[in-house]
Amino acid sequence: MERNPIRRQLAIMRQSLFDQGHVDEQFVQLEELQDDANPNFVEEVVTLYYRDSARIILNIEQALERKPFDFRKLDAYMHQFKGSSSSIGAKKVKAESTLFRECCKSGNGEGCMRSFQQLKKEYATLRKKFGAYFQLARQAGPVETASRPK
Amino acid sequence: MNVSSVKGSMSISSSTSTWKAGDTISDQFPAGLRVLVVDDDPTCLMILEKMLTACLYKVTKCNRAETALSKLRENKNGYDIVLSDVHMPDMDGFKLLEHIGLEMDLPVIMMSADDGKQVVMKGVTHGACDYLIKPVRIEALKNIWQHVVRKRKNEWKEFEQSGSVEEGDRQPKQSDDADYSSSANEGNWKGSKRRKDEEEETDERDDTSTLKKPRVVWSVELHQQFVAAVNQLGIDTVPKKILELMNVPGLTRENVASHLQKYRLYLRRLSGVSQHQSNLSTIISAQDPTFGSLSSLSGLDLQTLAATGQLPAQSLARLQAAGLGRATAKSGIPITLVDQRNIFSFENPKLRFGEGQQQHMTNKQQVNLLHGIPTTMEAKQLVSLRHAAQSVGNMNMQVPPPGPQSSQNNPLLMQMGQQQQQQQSRGQILVDSTINHAPRLSSMGQPILSNGMATNVSSRNGIPENIRAPGYSQTPSMLNFPMNHASELPGNCFPLGSTPGVSNLTSKGAFQEDVNSEIKGSGGFMPSYDVFNDLNQHKPQSWELQNVGIAFDSSQHSNSLQGNLDLTQSALGQQGFSSGQMNGHNRSAAVASKAVFSTGDVKELRSAQNVNQHLNNLLVDNTIRVKSERVCDTSPANIFPDHFGQDDLMSALLKQQESVASSENEFDFDGYSMNNIPV
Numbered sequence: 001m002e003r004n005p006i007r008r009q010l011a012i013m014r015q016s017l018f019d020q021g022h023v024d025e026q027f028v029q030l031e032e033l034q035d036d037a038n039p040n041f042v043e044e045v046v047t048l049y050y051r052d053s054a055r056i057i058l059n060i061e062q063a064l065e066r067k068p069f070d071f072r073k074l075d076a077y078m079h080q081f082k083g084s085s086s087s088i089g090a091k092k093v094k095a096e097s098t099l100f101r102e103c104c105k106s107g108n109g110e111g112c113m114r115s116f117q118q119l120k121k122e123y124a125t126l127r128k129k130f131g132a133y134f135q136l137a138r139q140a141g142p143v144e145t146a147s148r149p150k
Numbered sequence: 151m152n153v154s155s156v157k158g159s160m161s162i163s164s165s166t167s168t169w170k171a172g173d174t175i176s177d178q179f180p181a182g183l184r185v186l187v188v189d190d191d192p193t194c195l196m197i198l199e200k201m202l203t204a205c206l207y208k209v210t211k212c213n214r215a216e217t218a219l220s221k222l223r224e225n226k227n228g229y230d231i232v233l234s235d236v237h238m239p240d241m242d243g244f245k246l247l248e249h250i251g252l253e254m255d256l257p258v259i260m261m262s263a264d265d266g267k268q269v270v271m272k273g274v275t276h277g278a279c280d281y282l283i284k285p286v287r288i289e290a291l292k293n294i295w296q297h298v299v300r301k302r303k304n305e306w307k308e309f310e311q312s313g314s315v316e317e318g319d320r321q322p323k324q325s326d327d328a329d330y331s332s333s334a335n336e337g338n339w340k341g342s343k344r345r346k347d348e349e350e351e352t353d354e355r356d357d358t359s360t361l362k363k364p365r366v367v368w369s370v371e372l373h374q375q376f377v378a379a380v381n382q383l384g385i386d387t388v389p390k391k392i393l394e395l396m397n398v399p400g401l402t403r404e405n406v407a408s409h410l411q412k413y414r415l416y417l418r419r420l421s422g423v424s425q426h427q428s429n430l431s432t433i434i435s436a437q438d439p440t441f442g443s444l445s446s447l448s449g450l451d452l453q454t455l456a457a458t459g460q461l462p463a464q465s466l467a468r469l470q471a472a473g474l475g476r477a478t479a480k481s482g483i484p485i486t487l488v489d490q491r492n493i494f495s496f497e498n499p500k501l502r503f504g505e506g507q508q509q510h511m512t513n514k515q516q517v518n519l520l521h522g523i524p525t526t527m528e529a530k531q532l533v534s535l536r537h538a539a540q541s542v543g544n545m546n547m548q549v550p551p552p553g554p555q556s557s558q559n560n561p562l563l564m565q566m567g568q569q570q571q572q573q574q575s576r577g578q579i580l581v582d583s584t585i586n587h588a589p590r591l592s593s594m595g596q597p598i599l600s601n602g603m604a605t606n607v608s609s610r611n612g613i614p615e616n617i618r619a620p621g622y623s624q625t626p627s628m629l630n631f632p633m634n635h636a637s638e639l640p641g642n643c644f645p646l647g648s649t650p651g652v653s654n655l656t657s658k659g660a661f662q663e664d665v666n667s668e669i670k671g672s673g674g675f676m677p678s679y680d681v682f683n684d685l686n687q688h689k690p691q692s693w694e695l696q697n698v699g700i701a702f703d704s705s706q707h708s709n710s711l712q713g714n715l716d717l718t719q720s721a722l723g724q725q726g727f728s729s730g731q732m733n734g735h736n737r738s739a740a741v742a743s744k745a746v747f748s749t750g751d752v753k754e755l756r757s758a759q760n761v762n763q764h765l766n767n768l769l770v771d772n773t774i775r776v777k778s779e780r781v782c783d784t785s786p787a788n789i790f791p792d793h794f795g796q797d798d799l800m801s802a803l804l805k806q807q808e809s810v811a812s813s814e815n816e817f818d819f820d821g822y823s824m825n826n827i828p829v
Contacts, residue, residue: 026285026287029197029201029285029287029288030197032288033197033200033201033204033288038200041200044196045193045196045197048192048193048196049193052191052192052193053193076237079237079263079264080191080237082263083191083194083235083237083262083263083284083285084191084193084194086263086284086285087191087193087194087197087284087285087286088193088197088285089285
């Protein structure tokens with residue numbers, strides 16, 4: 001069937017998301033919630049995540065423009081962001097959030113800036129990958145569950 | 151206790167059945183468990199909702215704590231468990247936890263991406279049943295039903311303990327098991343737990359009896375003397391000096407010390423109604439199981455009474471869990487305490503007063519305080535009373551209120567009692583007095599208390615316990631502060647004329663009447679502290695009589711009640727009443743009380759509740775934790791319970807038990823006649 005190559009490719013894409021550390025086990029949890037009643041659940045959640053987290057990113061950016069840094073506020077924002085990111089299984093983004101928070105806690109303004117830049121990069125990369133993935137998923141139809149990442 | 155009474159006990163079975171009635175059929179449990187999930191993060195919320203639905207739960211989601219609270223308040227029995235995020239923009243998750251604990255006594259699970267030890271500990275101290283680290287996995291959610299069951303079980307156990315300790319009647323427990331079979335694991339663990347509890351109770355009882363001291367009842371007069379002494383010496387004085395100044399024969403320094411402690415908390419609460427800290431501590435203290443100190447009977451009685459009238463069976467069960475249990479029963483009160491403690495102890499898990507958690511438990515001896523004045527009949531007490539009452543099987547205890555209102559009151563109590571016919575009458579007695587005296591206060595008190603509690607959630611772990619023991623009905627501040635009206639203070643409560651902001655409900659005799667009527671709603675909130683007109687000083691908002699569900703029917707029943715109080719009180723009362731009771735332990739009581747009311751009452755309650763809703767909206771929300779503190783009933787007329795020592799109560803109760811069905815008293819006590827109680 002012509003869907004098979006697509007599905008095959010989808011599976012490969014999915015696996016690479018895991019292998020490259022972009023997503024973790026939590027992503028599988030989302031996938032398992034997807035069913036016939038909600039065939040695009042994962043995509044919906046990720047879309048919601050990007051929409052909502054964009055707001056937080058903006059808040060952090062604005063806060064980083066005010067000197068001196070309000071570390072408490074920055075930390076609070078990042079905590080929020082981290083919670084969101086971890087709930088969709090965005091592994092690298094979550095890791096970077098943790099680093100950012102550590103910089104906040106130690107009052108390391110430079111570290112915060114650097115970490116935030118890195119975080120935005122990861123965030124954007126993941127978004128692209130998700131975009132491609134879900135686009136393919138829609139073409140493929142119901143997604144099979146690939147092997148779990150180690 | 152007779153089996154029938156147990157079966158009839160509304161609290162337990164009703165709570166169970168209520169729960170069942172929701173959506174679940176017992177054998178399908180935990181499917182249909184009604185979960186309320188609160189999280190400001192839409193992504194998380196969406197995922198959680200999906201996960202919970204996948205677990206076959208019935209999910210309601212909120213993205214704001216305020217919304218969640220109002221949902222909970224609108225439908226008190228509509229949810230079985232709450233899942234809440236810790237960090238939310240409009241309200242701190244722990245604050246929400248506190249509110250829920252106070253008002254609804256539902257199990258709450260906290261969630262956060264933060265897995266730091268401090269935060270998790272905070273969850274523990276504030277009374278969360280569990281703490282989940284985000285990202286939450288579905289496996290973690292599959293088992294949350296255990297918290298619902300556990301809570302119910304504990305409530306039941308509390309009830310049992312409080313009820314049966316004195317009587318040493320363990321039989322009901324077994325039957326309770328049968329009743330309480332809605333939970334999945336009920337039969338098995340319940341039975342075994344019961345037996346274990348019984349053993350514990352027995353042990354405790356033995357200890358208690360050896361240590362029993364004659365209970366001191368803080369009558370209105372006595373309290374007035376106390377207040378006068380304190381005013382003269384200053385609030386920072388020592389109990390010894392107060393004792394000397396009061397010069398009351400038979401009063402010990404310990405009595406004064408614990409009373410002073412409560413009083414201080416009460417004052418703090420009043421003054422800092424808008425400040426969380428002080429309030430909380432006060433409330434906690436107030437709520438503190440006076441039960442504990444009431445050692446069992448009084449505490450239980452009050453609770454029972456309170457519970458009877460006010461708490462629907464469902465809430466009763468909760469109340470039971472709340473730990474009213476008897477002071478003797480370790481598990482009894484402690485649960486209540488613990489809940490309270492958890493709720494309130496935000497920052498400071500240590501017992502504030504340096505009393506161990508067990509303190510209240512062992513406060514039986516201290517129970518003497520406030521025996522007669524169920525000021526601190528906090529929800530817990532009421533709950534325990536309720537339990538006690540239930541076990542005794544006679545909830546119709548009513549302190550014969552003087553005057554015409556008594557008839558009014560009695561029906562109320564009767565109603566309450568009837569519902570709980572089978573329940574222990576013990577609780578009733580106390581509750582009655584409490585109710586009689588402080589219906590008004592209770593309603594008022596609640597708001598205040600909730601205020602305090604809400605605000606003070608901080609640390610006062612220890613406090614609740616202390617307070618509990620003496621059954622300080624000081625909490626009445628919560629209950630019966632007729633915020634604006636305050637003019638009529640129930641005579642029973644401490645006539646804290648000087649207490650600012652606390653409307654002294656110490657109404658002179660008239661209070662009783664009011665109380666009676668109010669009791670209806672509030673199931674005996676006894677304004678422990680006289681709510682003076684000073685209450686006006688407090689901003690009404692501080693009260694947050696949100697759930698002052700005390701069905702004050704002041705207009706109808708209590709002539710003496712100030713007119714202005716009526717509606718507010720009733721509205722507040724009802725809500726506060728129910729909410730007050732809802733607090734921690736009181737939840738069940740509040741609910742139960744509602745159920746207990748007769749149809750007429752129910753209607754009133756409902757309307758009152760509606761009014762309350764509006765009032766709540768008017769008042770500052772969330773600040774008041776209406777803890778069903780049944781303020782002590784300090785109406786002079788009803789003080790006679792004050793004269794009962796624990797022993798007396800026990801014997802009275804025992805007697806009562808024997809004549810459960812007989813409502814010989816004019817007061818509609820089931821077999822409980824104040825006159826019969828040996829003083």
